[in-house]
Amino acid sequence: MYDxxxxxxxxxxLDLPLNNLVKLTWGNVSQVDRALNVFAIKPSGxxxxxxxxxxxxxxxxxxxxxxxxxxxxSDMKTHAYLYRNTEVGAVCHTHSTWATAYAQSGNDVEVYxxxxxxxxxxxxPCARYLTAEEVEDDYELNTGKVIVETIKSKSIDYLSxxxxxxxxxxxxxxxxDAKEAVTNSLILEEVCKMNILTKIIKTNPEKLPEHIxxxxxxRKHGKNxxxxxxxxxxx
Ligand SMILES: [Zn+2]
Numbered sequence: 001m002y003d004x005x006x007x008x009x010x011x012x013x014l015d016l017p018l019n020n021l022v023k024l025t026w027g028n029v030s031q032v033d034r035a036l037n038v039f040a041i042k043p044s045g046x047x048x049x050x051x052x053x054x055x056x057x058x059x060x061x062x063x064x065x066x067x068x069x070x071x072x073x074s075d076m077k078t079h080a081y082l083y084r085n086t087e088v089g090a091v092c093h094t095h096s097t098w099a100t101a102y103a104q105s106g107n108d109v110e111v112y113x114x115x116x117x118x119x120x121x122x123x124x125p126c127a128r129y130l131t132a133e134e135v136e137d138d139y140e141l142n143t144g145k146v147i148v149e150t151i152k153s154k155s156i157d158y159l160s161x162x163x164x165x166x167x168x169x170x171x172x173x174x175x176x177d178a179k180e181a182v183t184n185s186l187i188l189e190e191v192c193k194m195n196i197l198t199k200i201i202k203t204n205p206e207k208l209p210e211h212i213x214x215x216x217x218x219r220k221h222g223k224n225x226x227x228x229x230x231x232x233x234x235x
Contacts, residue, residue, distance in 0.1 A: 002040060002067060005033050006056040009040040012178030016094060017048045019186050027094035028073040031178040032083045037061055039083055043070035074140065078172070081144025086151075086158055088174035092181035095170040098193035099185075102126070103165035109191060112198050112205050116191045117213035118220055119184065121160035124191075125150055129167045147172060160221065163188045 012029040016022040025048070030041035043055050057068035063080040065072065073079075079091045094100075102109055109124035111117055116124075127150035134142035143166065151158050162184040163173035171188055175181035198205050220227040 002033070002036075002038065002058050003053075005031060005038075005040045006053050006058065008178050009042070009056050010051060010053045012090070012092070012182050013042045013051060014048060015179070015182045016092075016185075019182070021094045021096045021182070021185055021189060022048070023095075027092070027096075028075055028079075029090065029092045029178050029182055030073075030076075030079045031090040031181075032061075032088075034089075038066050039079060041072045041076055041079055043068070044073050046070065075143070077138070077140035078144040078147070081141055082147065082172075082174065085144070085148045086174070088158065088181075089176040090174060090178040090181040092173045092175075092178070092185045093170065094185050094189075096185065096189040098196060099165065099171040099189045100169075101196065102192045103170050104168060106167045109165065109188075109195060111208045111213050112195055113191075113208055114212065114216045115187075115194060117208060117216035119187045119217075120162065120191070121157070121217050121221075122213075124161065124163060124165065124188065125154055125156065126165040126167050143169075160217070 009029060009031050016027045021027060025045055028042040030039050032039040038058050038060055040056050040058050043057050046055055055070055057070055057072040058066045059072055060066050061080055061084050063077050075093055082088060082091050103126060106126055108126050111123060127146050130142055130146055147164055162175055163171055165171050173181050173184040173188055175184050219225060
């Protein structure tokens with residue numbers, strides 16, 4: 001059962017090393033099926049080169065295993081919390097180098113160029129450290145809570161801000177499906193790399209003027225989007 005969902009999640013996870021977004025097993029992708037109230041996720045600790053469709057674990061939104069013989073990713077509870085508390089269709093977590101460097105700095109990712117503005121509407125927030133109690137109590141669940149708390153406290157529209165950094169940890173991105181969540185991780189990684197290089201050239205670069213960032217986001221995602229060959233937002 002859940003064959004198509006597991007296949008999509010397998011392929012999205014295999015895209016992580018292909019896109020140089022993970023080393024070892026430092027990343028995981030999941031996708032939810034809202035009709036069936038389940039999500040499929042990478043198993044814990046299985047190397048990408050050995051990963052097979054039957055290894056993918058299916059869980060309900062409370063985090064109980066519905067199908068699969070292996071333990072789900074240790075970050076499973078973070079994914080489950082995001083599915084219970086947002087409408088996202090898929091979640092991707094990596095420790096990709098440049099985005100993780102940003103997360104370690106605790107800085108938001110400011111908009112310096114149109115690469116950023118094309119896909120992320122505004123500064124990409126860096127969520128706070130978890131407290132000692134949150135880590136001790138239920139680390140992965142509370143990681144999800146801190147992400148949602150940051151989205152809500154900053155009144156962020158998570159559909160136009162498909163990712164976040166977690167201070168001292170790494171990025172989480174999302175999308176309508178697993179493939180899109182991985183694409184957003186790749187974009188976030190490139191944007192963080194460009195920002196860090198920009199700051200080397202100029203310590204305090206100016207932010208991209210709003211009339212340019214607005215134009216770039218809206219031409220791909222706005223109601224009158226015209227970028228690409230297909231319907232809005234698609235390349
Ligand atoms: Zn992590």
